Amino acid sequence: MPKYHNLSAYARIRLPHTSNLGQEEEYEAKTHLPKLLDRVSKGEKIIITKHGVPVAVLSPYNDRDKYASSKIIEQLKQFRKDKKLKGLDLKTMIEEGRD
Known part of the structure; x- marks a missing residue:
């Protein structure tokens, strides 16, 4: 409330x-x-x-550094590095997404 x-x-x-x-x-x-x-x-x-x-x-x-584009880009790169497809094929996933 x-x-x-x-x-x-x-x-x-x-x-x-x-x-x-x-x-x-x-x-x-x-x-x-x-x-x-x-x-x-x-x-x-x-x-x-x-x-x-x-x-x-x-x-x-x-707080200004929290929103600096270079810092955000680095955070996104780190996020992507930590996430793996674990056997999934990217091409297949893209094709399935188009259906």
């Missing part, structure tokens, strides 16, 4: 499936930026919405 905390005319919503992810309306973010930056500095990620549509994410600066 999500927790709702009223802040002026806008609601701050903590999504139930993520413990440190908040959502803020554009106006509230603009008006309360220092407070939002304090929350972000404590590790919270905040989605900024405009008319309910997500448009940006505020996240801690030290």
Whole structure:
């Protein structure tokens, strides 16, 4: 069940499936930026919405490496290295997928 905390005319919503992810309306973010930056500095990620549509994410600066494309590519390569077809023929699997 999500927790709702009223802040002026806008609601701050903590999504139930993520413990440190908040959502803020554009106006509230603009008006309360220092407070939002304090929350972000404590590790919270905040989605900024405009008319309910997500448009940006505020996240801690030290999270930036998590999303670096080179790091993601290396993680994918490692994932593939750990996964083997174990006797399955790739060509046969592709042909079966087309049926």
